[in-house]
Amino acid sequence: MKNVTLDEVIQTYGVENWGAGYFEVNRKGHLIARPFEGDPRFVDIKELIDDLTELRKVQLPILLRFPQILANQLNKLHRAFRDSTREFNYTGSHFGVFPMKVNPRREVLEELLREGSKYNFGVECGSKSELYAALSLDQPPDSLLICNGFKDEAFISLALLGTKIGKRVVIVIEKLNELKTVMRLVQETGVKPTLGLRAKLYSKGSGKWASSGGEAAKFGLTTSEILECVRLLSEFQMLDALKLLHFHIGSQITDIKRVKNAMKEAARVYSKIRQMHIDIEYLDIGGGLGVDYDGSKTTFEASVNYTVQEFANDVIYMIKSVCEDENVPEPNLVTESGRNISAYHAVLVASIQDEIETFADDLPEVCVTEDDAEVVVELKALYDDINSKNYREYYHDALDHKDELHTQFNLGLVSLEDRAKGEVLFWEVCSRASRFASTSKLEEEEFDGLKKILASKYLCNFSVFRSVPDHWAIGQLFPVMPIHRLNEPPTDYATFVDLTCDSDGIIDKFVDLKDVKEVLEIHPFAGEPYFIAIFLVGAYQEVMGSFHNLFGLPNEAHVVIGDDGRYHIKKIVHGSKISDMISYARYDKNVAWENFRRLAAAKVGAGLMSEEDANTLIEQYENGINRYTYLE
Ligand SMILES: *Cc1c(COP(=O)(O)O)cnc(C)c1O
Numbered sequence: 001m002k003n004v005t006l007d008e009v010i011q012t013y014g015v016e017n018w019g020a021g022y023f024e025v026n027r028k029g030h031l032i033a034r035p036f037e038g039d040p041r042f043v044d045i046k047e048l049i050d051d052l053t054e055l056r057k058v059q060l061p062i063l064l065r066f067p068q069i070l071a072n073q074l075n076k077l078h079r080a081f082r083d084s085t086r087e088f089n090y091t092g093s094h095f096g097v098f099p100m101k102v103n104p105r106r107e108v109l110e111e112l113l114r115e116g117s118k119y120n121f122g123v124e125c126g127s128k129s130e131l132y133a134a135l136s137l138d139q140p141p142d143s144l145l146i147c148n149g150f151k152d153e154a155f156i157s158l159a160l161l162g163t164k165i166g167k168r169v170v171i172v173i174e175k176l177n178e179l180k181t182v183m184r185l186v187q188e189t190g191v192k193p194t195l196g197l198r199a200k201l202y203s204k205g206s207g208k209w210a211s212s213g214g215e216a217a218k219f220g221l222t223t224s225e226i227l228e229c230v231r232l233l234s235e236f237q238m239l240d241a242l243k244l245l246h247f248h249i250g251s252q253i254t255d256i257k258r259v260k261n262a263m264k265e266a267a268r269v270y271s272k273i274r275q276m277h278i279d280i281e282y283l284d285i286g287g288g289l290g291v292d293y294d295g296s297k298t299t300f301e302a303s304v305n306y307t308v309q310e311f312a313n314d315v316i317y318m319i320k321s322v323c324e325d326e327n328v329p330e331p332n333l334v335t336e337s338g339r340n341i342s343a344y345h346a347v348l349v350a351s352i353q354d355e356i357e358t359f360a361d362d363l364p365e366v367c368v369t370e371d372d373a374e375v376v377v378e379l380k381a382l383y384d385d386i387n388s389k390n391y392r393e394y395y396h397d398a399l400d401h402k403d404e405l406h407t408q409f410n411l412g413l414v415s416l417e418d419r420a421k422g423e424v425l426f427w428e429v430c431s432r433a434s435r436f437a438s439t440s441k442l443e444e445e446e447f448d449g450l451k452k453i454l455a456s457k458y459l460c461n462f463s464v465f466r467s468v469p470d471h472w473a474i475g476q477l478f479p480v481m482p483i484h485r486l487n488e489p490p491t492d493y494a495t496f497v498d499l500t501c502d503s504d505g506i507i508d509k510f511v512d513l514k515d516v517k518e519v520l521e522i523h524p525f526a527g528e529p530y531f532i533a534i535f536l537v538g539a540y541q542e543v544m545g546s547f548h549n550l551f552g553l554p555n556e557a558h559v560v561i562g563d564d565g566r567y568h569i570k571k572i573v574h575g576s577k578i579s580d581m582i583s584y585a586r587y588d589k590n591v592a593w594e595n596f597r598r599l600a601a602a603k604v605g606a607g608l609m610s611e612e613d614a615n616t617l618i619e620q621y622e623n624g625i626n627r628y629t630y631l632e
Contacts, residue, residue: 006487012521013481014511017295022069022344023535029487031533033347035068035561043559043567046484049349049531051569052557058572059628060531061350061462061554063542067570068560070108070345070538071115077289077337078119080312090316092283092332097122097146099287100130102338102539107558107571109137112341116140122168124148124336128155135162144334145169146284148198148219148246151178153185160191172196172246172284174219179229183236195233196244196284197226199269203262205250205288207301208474213249213262220247226269230276242278244334245270248286251339255299256306259288260314267322274328284334285315291343293477293536294511302477302511308340339539346538348554349483350462352530353631356497357456366421366428373418375404379425386429391436395450398429430454448518455493455519457506460532461631464498464505465548468534468541472504477511479535485523493519496532499631500549507534547584552576552629579625589625596621 010016010025021037030046045064052058074096081094098112100123112121117140125131126149134145135158145167147159156178162169171193173179179195186193200220204213211217221229233239249262263285270283289311290304299305306314315333323330368380379401386394405422408414414422434454437447470476480496495518498505510517523530556573579589600617603609 005489009486009488009490012490013486014295014479014513015481017513018292018479018511018535019295020292020344022066022072025486027487029485031481031483031486033064033066033069035066036072039561041561041563041565043561045347045349045533046531048557048559048567048569049483052572056569056572058555058557059630059632061348061467061630063467063537063554063556064347064349065107065538065556065558066345066347066560067107067111067558070111070342073341073344074112074115074121076308077312077335077341078116078121080309081316081333081335082119083309084312084316087313088316088320090320090330092330095120095122095144095282095332095334097124097144097334097336098341099124099126099336099338100134101126101543102287103342104130104133104543106133106137108342108345108538109134113137113139113143116143120144122146128158131155131158131162135165135167139167141168143168144282146172146196146244146246146334146336148172148174148248150174151181153181156182156185157189160185160189160193163191163193168194170194170196170244170282172198172244173221173229174198176221176225176228179232183232183238186238186241187236193241194243195238195241196246196282197221197229197242198246198248199223199226199266201247201249201262201265201269203249203265204258205253205262206258206299207250207252207254207290208476209250209252209288212251213247223269226273230273230278239278243280244282244284245273245280245331246284246286246334248336249288251287252290252301252304253288254290254301254304256304256310256314259306259311260318263315263318264322267319268326270319270331271322271326271328275326281332282334283319283331284336287336287338289335289337289340291339291536291539293479294513295479296513302516341539343536343539346536346542348462348467348534348537349531350460350534352458352525352532353461354459355456355494355525356459366424368421368425372421373405373408373414375401375408375414376418376422376425379405379422379429382429383425383432386432386436388436388440391433392444392446394429395433395447398426398433402426427454451493452495452508452518455495456522456525457497458494458522458525458532460496460498460507462498462534462554463500463545463548463551463630464507465500465502466545466551467554468507468537469544469546470541471507471509473544475509477509477516478507478537479511480507480520480532481535482523483531483533485530488523490521490523492522492524494522495519499551502548505548547581550578550581550585550629552578552581552584554630555628576629577626578629581629582625593622593625 032042034042120143122143123134124146125134198220293302296303495508510520553575555575558571600614
């Protein structure tokens, strides 16, 4: 028999649209993750969380990392370029590099370089710290180590050091002055560098990051600057060092048309330079390959209207046609995709701690008598008589009465008890009106707003600022849903507030195929453990998250699914302790302890506390400081 509820619930959360075959719901009503689309093996995320929290005593929130998903995203990109290279008889090869700014975690880079060793997958870095980290990694010998970003002398020297010890470092010139520094250091050290030029294209991306490209972009050389670089290099007899041409038109390009336009332009620039008898071997097309966060397959900012294969095909086809037209060799292609490779592999799971209701429905029944204020009696009448025919009119009346109630209260005409009764009745009328509206066929904006006001706020054990900063900073959408009870109908609506004392610490925008939902369908919270997960947080969120309210890094579990179909928790990484977070704010744990001890000693000295009680307090203080920063 078909499980109607389950199918409806799956549709409600859209998991089949954004899950990319990695995330699904099983017949138990639990969320599951697979290593790749169509793989019969899976891990039941609810059972995994029970295992982690109950058996292994790992506290929520927990960031789940699935290295197999990371590896599969990388393989998908590689396969797409391999297949399209074959299809179009393209003569260049594909060299992927992972941009460290998207997720600099050592485990992420190690997994990618291990998986990518089959096809020379490398690293891109944009700062000295990233380059130091990158130099410590075990890269495949022929893979590239690309240095983008603004560079000072120390950055360039470090890059040359990398070249000296045998890494294939490419120094990408972003500004004319960088080239001058490079040429000076090369003369001083005698190292033979590999250089790239970053071009500012006229073409722009689309979506939120469109301004990363175009004439006003922060990075890149204008046409005249490129020509000046070529002139300088030629003057110093260093033209043979120039091997790469780079551009990046912005992240999360939503519209494939923009990709094609940029490729056309970039391939022309490449061809013209090539025709100057400069052996540019690599055309580095940057990042921008997007993620379909809402699953709508559209040009909406949370989506993309193309697949990875279509992206690869268009890139290869466009570049090939221009090269044929200009009669120049087809370059090797470098991609710097970060978001698309790493977004899927990380999932944050948090528990609901409590429900914050607009009006509590466990208050005593409102009892209205003739002696109550008239406005209260009228609200009671609305409450009693509201129905599917009059709900709109009654709702409007209730709004008037509520204003009247507060006006009269301010004039001293209504008692505190009557104000309380009136408010409860008002929200009851709203709640009934909203229910009538949602069963009626009419689409009424007025009642959509009401639905949002009436929705519960679920207090959730995590920090938006730490774990999904882009939701706060730029309103980015991430799929959010419960990981269990999915064979029960979600009859409530909710938004999720985090633990920070910040009203911006809230998730109140949710993915939807046609729209952006302002409330999420959710199961009634009955005090039983209830878990929600935030998906696709593996790109940018970890590194951009901040320590607002001194909430620290979440606990982390790395999970793989074996050939036997069972999951293995490969690694548990403890999140920050309270002591870590206070020292981040430059408090010394030992000094803090010493100060506390002194306060206790003073109490004992003044005869206000026994030695024994003081020691108990000190012990409590000490035990607490090494605990997790989130709610236990
Ligand atoms: C940010 C960035 C990337 C990564 O972009 P994604 O959209 O995450 O793939 C690649 N290259 C450069 C130069 C960047 O600045």
